[in-house]
Amino acid sequence: MPTITDERASGAAPVTAAPAVRRRRRTPLAARLRRDWPLLAMTVPAAGLLVVFHYIPTLWNAIAFQDYNPYAGVGGSAWVGLGTFERMLSDPGFWDATVNTLALTGFQLVFFFPIPIALALLLNSVLSRRVRKVMQSVVYLPHFFSWVLVISFFEQMLGGAGLLAQEMRELGMEPLNIMNNPETFPLLVTAQSVWMDAGWGMIVFLAALSAINPSLYEAAASDGAGRRRRLWHVTLPGLRPVIVLLLILKLGNALSVGFEQFLIQRDAVGAGAAEVLDTYVYFQGVVVGDLSYGAAAGIFKGVVGLVLILVANRVAHALGEQGVYSKQ
Amino acid sequence: MTTATIKRRHPERPVWEEEPSPVGKGLKGIALTGIALAVVFPMWVVLVTSLSPERVINESGGLVVIPGELSLRAYEQILSGGTVTRAVLVSTGVTLVGTVFSVVLSVLAAYGLSRRGSVLHRPLLFVFLLTFLFGPGLVPSYLMVTGLGLKDSYWALILPSAINAFNLVVLRAFFMAIPQELFDSARIDGAGEVRILTRIVLPLSKAVTAVVALFYAVGYWNAFFNAVLYIDDNSMSPLQVLLRGMVLQGTNPTGFAGPTPGTAVVAPNLAIKMAVVMLAVVPALLVFPFVQRHFTKGVITGAVKG
Incomplete structure (x- = not known):
């Protein structure tokens, strides 16, 4: 109930809109988490898939700057700077x-x-x-x-x-x-x-x-x-x-x-x-x-x-x- | 005089528009027929050939345009066990499991992102939207999937393409258009998020969810390259890979059940190939009546609102 009246008030009187927004921002994170955790839990599986199959592989593009050896991995391969790009551009x-x-x-x-x-x-x-x-x-x-x-x-x-x-x-x-x-x-x-x-x-x-x-x-x-x-x-x-x-x-x-x-x-x-x-x-x-x-x-x-x-x-x-x- | 001219006009033609000339009308008719034929004719030839017995195929010198005697022998033969049957089962299984998996995850995420101002709403939304701008590239994706040990696993055909941000945005736009009052009243009645999603949101967005499911299903059924990359074991090949091998590379897959004892008639090779092509078409034809009704409307309104 209090939140509904708050929103009504801020909507009706534009002068008070700014303080109302600030007050809402001050809702402690813990309370917002308690309110929104089901939404978060619903979003996480899909977001996780994108992280694994989209964002982490994007980072793996770093191997373009290496002489990548699959057995040594990203950590064990030698860095060659822009060497691969030079080779590519002259190919x-x-x-x-x-x-x-x-x-x-x-x-x-x-x-x-x-x-x-x-x-x-x-x-x-x-x-x-x-x-x-x-x-x-x-x-x-x-x-x-x-x-x-x-x-x-x-x-x-x-x-x-x-x-x-x-x-x-x-x-x-x-x-x-x-x-x-x-x-x-x-x-x-x-x-x-x-x-x-x-x-x-x-x-x-x-x-x-x-x-x-x-x-x-x-x-x-x-x-x-x-x-x-x-x-x-x-x-x-x-x-x-x-x-x-x-x-x-x-x-x-x-x-x-x-x-x-x-x-x-x-x-x-x-x-x-x-x-x-x-x-x-x-x-x-x-x-x-x-x-x-x-x-x-x-x-x-x-x-x-x-x-x-x-x-x-x-x-x-x-x-x-x-x-x-x-x-x- | 005037009544006659009014009668001849098409009822849908606006009053200000001139009557087209007979030549124009004729050209338009020819164009429409030509376009329709260009799409339908190849399918017709392939279908008729797949249904033709040896004699008809030999008479026509190969592909059959005008149907003569028809037989289902080719379909019986490829669907009675062997490589094609297995490929059809693989494709069907991957499509079913993948579609359910994708739709469940997408609906959950779209609902989770449908309330402005919830915790981490903007950053999470960005995680999805940024995928429109760049892809990870082929080689890093390949390293990731093989690094996870998914080579020769059906999950390699599902997980990397399981979430499509476009579908998610379409779903989210629909969820956000549901009147706020419905959520408020459900909450006053004590419903949690899961209950609101399953009892209120989903029943209201059946059509758009079905459209998204269709998008995913068509994607899984048609997926070809993922299988080339990640599936080395031939017995796990989906139908698209087999189709390429048979029709475009001319490999004759072994392992047909062959002529079952007692039935002397063997379907001709060409009919078998064309039957495999038709099998790959079937899902597209199945979803089509549905597409007609919901697809275009759902896609366009969804995209505009998103």
């Missing part, structure tokens, strides 16, 4: 993987990014509710598949023993195998990403579209704006915050273009086309067993990604957009 394999990653990200930015927007505009323009619903379910579905499954479907359609090759053979043509052609690989992985995730990516744009006030369209139309003008002056400004947000996130993730997708197809097209930073970390660190080197490449990826997202967010603020987070 052509590392730069190949970085260039591949950035090229694939750029490719996806151009050929993947606009598709969910176009898909949302298309579906939004469909008036029949039933058609809209059926289409939505159909395009969401592949999002729930694993990469192995998505690539299996592509293999069955476009691979050496796939439907396309089968039909070409029947027509007496030389069969194409798109699944192991390194030259068209960027196109292939983008097509796979579109097939799997364009429908899911559309959701957020559909939500943004439904948040646009219909009276804006009506006003534009009565002022004589046609379809295209309404798209340009009403729809796109309405989508702009979401587009900027997703571009920032995409930029922040420029160095993680995908992992399983490339790992699975690396055998088929070769490391020259399919080696991205994530697979490079895996092969150097775990498969080859150079753990320090793998950790160093991982740190490089993480730090550059963090810097990229902070920079992109700053740019968005400068352009007057909301961005991912704001200081308020």
Whole structure:
């Protein structure tokens, strides 16, 4: 009872708000603990898992500065300073993987990014509710598949023993195998990403579209704006915050273009086309067993990604957009 | 005249919008059909092939587009013991145990973090939110899991990915939107936190909890790389790893029950492969009606409030 009256009083009279807050702060820790310990006990198991599988491993990145020997452990291995990083930066394999990653990200930015927007505009323009619903379910579905499954479907359609090759053979043509052609690989992985995730990516744009006030369209139309003008002056400004947000996130993730997708197809097209930073970390660190080197490449990826997202967010603020987070 | 034009208009079309041209309408229809076909056609071909007996597959020269004679032989064969059956059981078990484990921990933590001003509220919340900004990296995670002796243990497939901060934030946002009066009255009636959670909060957030459970379940079922990293023992492989081996690497897993004595018909190899693909699809199809109803709504409102 006393606490309830306290809060009422502080809410009703802003003048007394400050002392009320101070008084509440003075509640002894022991009393607050007695009140809140069940909440703490509920949070601790999940937080503990994150500490064990997220935060402690983050600290273990220190092995990048060591010549890490798994048998000696972190304590027994020799510190080598930035030696591993120097070795990494002068390794052509590392730069190949970085260039591949950035090229694939750029490719996806151009050929993947606009598709969910176009898909949302298309579906939004469909008036029949039933058609809209059926289409939505159909395009969401592949999002729930694993990469192995998505690539299996592509293999069955476009691979050496796939439907396309089968039909070409029947027509007496030389069969194409798109699944192991390194030259068209960027196109292939983008097509796979579109097939799997364009429908899911559309959701957020559909939500943004439904948040646009219909009276804006009506006003534009009565002022004589046609379809295209309404798209340009009403729809796109309405989508702009979401587009900027997703571009920032995409930029922040420029160095993680995908992992399983490339790992699975690396055998088929070769490391020259399919080696991205994530697979490079895996092969150097775990498969080859150079753990320090793998950790160093991982740190490089993480730090550059963090810097990229902070920079992109700053740019968005400068352009007057909301961005991912704001200081308020 | 006017009544005729009004009649032709779609009832949902706003009055100010022009009637689209027939060409535009036609193009839109073609686009929609094309998109739907691009998604459904590969699944159709794989499904039909998995159901086709030897003769039909030979006639079509491989994959079957138009169903002829159908048989369930391939499914009977892979599900009657052997590697595929074991992989399906492993995947199912990991998915069930993992999902229960993740949902219980996430609901508890989300509730524990749902009251502003409780002891350590902010620092603990940060422990979860910071995971959005950076990951530990592959090599240190690998060292941790192997260092804990989880190699070749099913827990290696569950523990490292058991808590997803995004799911937790979604749950927490819902819990925080529950009217404060409900908590107050429960407390006056003498209910403790556990009772409030199980009797008031959970019944009110069934839908969002189910959505989160689904997210986790799909994640566990689809997990592939964790198994590549941590499971060396082939008999413990989940379905995704087996699928990759069979369909993409062309390994023919031994250990099929084979033709059981008395049944002479053996399912063709291709049908068996396609049947394994279909098995991996099944959970996605099972959750789908549910997704239709709750998923998008829950995800979007949750994310906005969080």
